[in-house]
Amino acid sequence: GAVVSQHPSRVICKSGTSVKIECRSLDFQATTMFWYRQFPKQSLMLMATSNEGSKATYEQGVEKDKFLINHASLTLSTLTVTSAHPEDSSFYICSARKPLAGNTGELFFGEGSRLTVL
Amino acid sequence: QKEVEQNSGPLSVPEGAIASLNCTYSDRVSQSFFWYRQYSGKSPELIMSIYSNGDKEDGRFTAQLNKASQYVSLLIRDSQPSDSATYLCAGLSSGSARQLTFGSGTQLTVLP
Numbered sequence: 724g725a726v727v728s729q730h731p732s733r734v735i736c737k738s739g740t741s742v743k744i745e746c747r748s749l750d751f752q753a754t755t756m757f758w759y760r761q762f763p764k765q766s767l768m769l770m771a772t773s774n775e776g777s778k779a780t781y782e783q784g785v786e787k788d789k790f791l792i793n794h795a796s797l798t799l800s801t802l803t804v805t806s807a808h809p810e811d812s813s814f815y816i817c818s819a820r821k822p823l824a825g826n827t828g829e830l831f832f833g834e835g836s837r838l839t840v841l
Numbered sequence: 842q843k844e845v846e847q848n849s850g851p852l853s854v855p856e857g858a859i860a861s862l863n864c865t866y867s868d869r870v871s872q873s874f875f876w877y878r879q880y881s882g883k884s885p886e887l888i889m890s891i892y893s894n895g896d897k898e899d900g901r902f903t904a905q906l907n908k909a910s911q912y913v914s915l916l917i918r919d920s921q922p923s924d925s926a927t928y929l930c931a932g933l934s935s936g937s938a939r940q941l942t943f944g945s946g947t948q949l950t951v952l953p
Contacts, residue, residue, distance in 0.1 A: 766946045768943075820939075830875075831887075832884040832885050837882075
């Protein structure tokens with residue numbers, strides 16, 4: 724099956740620093756990747772849709788200047804949390820859709836990255 | 842109305858029983874639906890997908906879709922303690938981006 728890999732799985736940083744999270748599709752090319760955020764005991768909330776070769780589309784309430792998304796190739800999207808603060812501590816999960824004829828919409832998820840900002 | 846709504850639970854069932862998880866959706870969600878299982882601290886994994894009215898069975902899991910009532914459910918037969926997790930219902934948006942919208946999740950505990 725399709726595999727989506729995320730790195731790092733855990734990161735602890737000081738307030739004010741920037742953190743980059745990578746999402747790779749290992750065995751398929753993903754023109755679109757999605758970034759979700761999940762706070763404890765809550766569901767996944769879509770942050771942005773990452774499109775290869777173009778600007779990401781951000782959901783309402785998500786600051787595009789704080790959460791920088793780059794999708795420079797068909798297998799890699801990155802999320803950079805700039806000037807992170809404790810309230811940004813969360814579980815960040817990326818996902819990608821494998822291109823198929825008759826696109827069923829099934830998403831494959833990365834393992835997630837737990838960010839803790841001290 | 843939220844695009845995808847779930848009973849938040851928690852739901853507890855004894856081992857061997859049937860666990861029933863329910864979800865309703867709005868018009869903004871298209872006709873593709875997915876059930877994901879998420880263990881604590883892990884990312885979601887796909888359990889079932891359903892696109893047509895009726896039932897779809899896969900092992901101990903049965904997904905049911907009723908488009909007229911905008912209702913989708915997941916039944917887990919012969920529940921096992923290893924089934925204890927949070928179950929997320931998700932629907933595909935009707936827009937061109939085809940984003941997945943998740944319900945709030947139902948926490949299931951199967952008691953040995």
